[in-house]
Amino acid sequence: MGRLDGKVAVVTGGALGIGAAACRRMAEEGAAVAVTDVKDAEGEALAREISEAGGTARYWHLDVADEGEVERVYREVAEAFGKLNVVVANAGIAGANKPTDEITLEEWQEVMSVNVTGVFLCTKHAIGHLRRAGGGSIINLSSIYGLVSAPDIPPYHASKGAVRLMSKTDALLYATEGIRVNSVHPGYIWTPLVADLGARSGFSEEAFKKELGSRHPVNHVGEPDDIAWAIVYLASDEAKFVTGVELVVDGGYTAR
Numbered sequence: 378m379g380r381l382d383g384k385v386a387v388v389t390g391g392a393l394g395i396g397a398a399a400c401r402r403m404a405e406e407g408a409a410v411a412v413t414d415v416k417d418a419e420g421e422a423l424a425r426e427i428s429e430a431g432g433t434a435r436y437w438h439l440d441v442a443d444e445g446e447v448e449r450v451y452r453e454v455a456e457a458f459g460k461l462n463v464v465v466a467n468a469g470i471a472g473a474n475k476p477t478d479e480i481t482l483e484e485w486q487e488v489m490s491v492n493v494t495g496v497f498l499c500t501k502h503a504i505g506h507l508r509r510a511g512g513g514s515i516i517n518l519s520s521i522y523g524l525v526s527a528p529d530i531p532p533y534h535a536s537k538g539a540v541r542l543m544s545k546t547d548a549l550l551y552a553t554e555g556i557r558v559n560s561v562h563p564g565y566i567w568t569p570l571v572a573d574l575g576a577r578s579g580f581s582e583e584a585f586k587k588e589l590g591s592r593h594p595v596n597h598v599g600e601p602d603d604i605a606w607a608i609v610y611l612a613s614d615e616a617k618f619v620t621g622v623e624l625v626v627d628g629g630y631t632a633r
Contacts, residue, residue: 379407380613385458387411387451389441389499390468392419394568395518398601399465399608404432406609408463411454413439433458441468441495448502461506462513463612466499466540469518471570472532474577485532492536493543500547504556512555516611517544518604519560521627541623548621557620559611564627565589566599594629 386403390396392414404410404427412427412434414420420436427434435457437450455461472488473480496517507513522530523537544560551558565571567586575585590597607626610616625631 379405380609380615381463382407384408384462384612385411385454385460386463386465386612387413387454387461387499387503388465388467389413389439389495391465392416392423394570395563395566395601395604396465396467397423398605399467400434401427402602402605402609403463403465403612404430404434406613408612409433409458410435411450411458412436413450414468415440439468441466441499442490444498444502447498451502451506455506460510461503462510463516464499464503464507464513465516465518465608465612466496467518468495469536469570470533471530471574474530474574477531480531488532488536492533493539496540496543500543500558504551507551507556508554513557514612514616515544515547515556515558516608517558517560519544519562519623521562521564521625521630523560523562524623524625524631544623545621552620557611557616559616559620559622559624561604561607561611562623562625562627562631563604564593564599564630566601566604568601571598592630593627594632597628599626599628 386408388400391400391412400410400412412420412424424434424436439450469492473484517540519540520537522534523541526534544558548558
């Protein structure tokens with residue numbers, strides 16, 4: 378028996394990295410998974426992979442900053458699978474990496490539209506479906522940089538702090554309806570987003586990975602599955618008493 382048997386989950390940014398790992402692990406644990414992303418080829422390939430392995434998955438194109446698309450995709454997922462129980466708001470971008478006074482308004486708004494407005498829209502349009510299902514779980518991906526900061530990528534850090542408090546507010550708003558809302562705060566996880574930061578750093582991949590690893594007491598970066606299993610837990614009934622929390626999975630980064 379799987380930990381998520383009978384549940385239907387939507388994962389945004391599900392084609393690669395943490396999102397893809399979450400889709401795989403949730404499907405393995407019995408959930409029907411809607412893989413959503415703007416990377417259509419990768420998302421469709423992942424849905425096929427999960428289906429061929431015996432799981433249940435379909436792909437939908439979804440730009441989380443487009444309210445019409447969010448509403449439509451959620452509706453189609455609920456129609457296809459019969460309901461919606463879990464939303465994993467994972468889609469996110471890093472954005473401009475320069476001092477605040479050099480960031481353009483367009484660069485700021487680009488990050489906020491995906492990382493903050495996207496989470497808002499994913500929650501807004503999930504609530505009705507979760508109510509009809511008798512409750513459910515919303516899992517918002519924040520970051521260690523939703524808890525602490527660093528002298529780089531200001532829009533990203535601001536966006537992840539926003540996700541942290543949005544999650545707490547919504548946890549309080551919907552707790553009596555059986556809808557749990559939590560945020561997950563990864564340390565550095567080796568994903569395409571982090572690999573891209575490395576490519577822009579001027580260091581070799583090996584050197585960049587080693588430097589990032591040294592920032593964590595465990596002395597290495599994390600893997601997407603490290604976060605995927607945290608997501609499985611929050612999606613499951615094992616976490617029925619857990620709402621409004623920051624689940625930190627960071628190799629000790631924020632313990633300093």
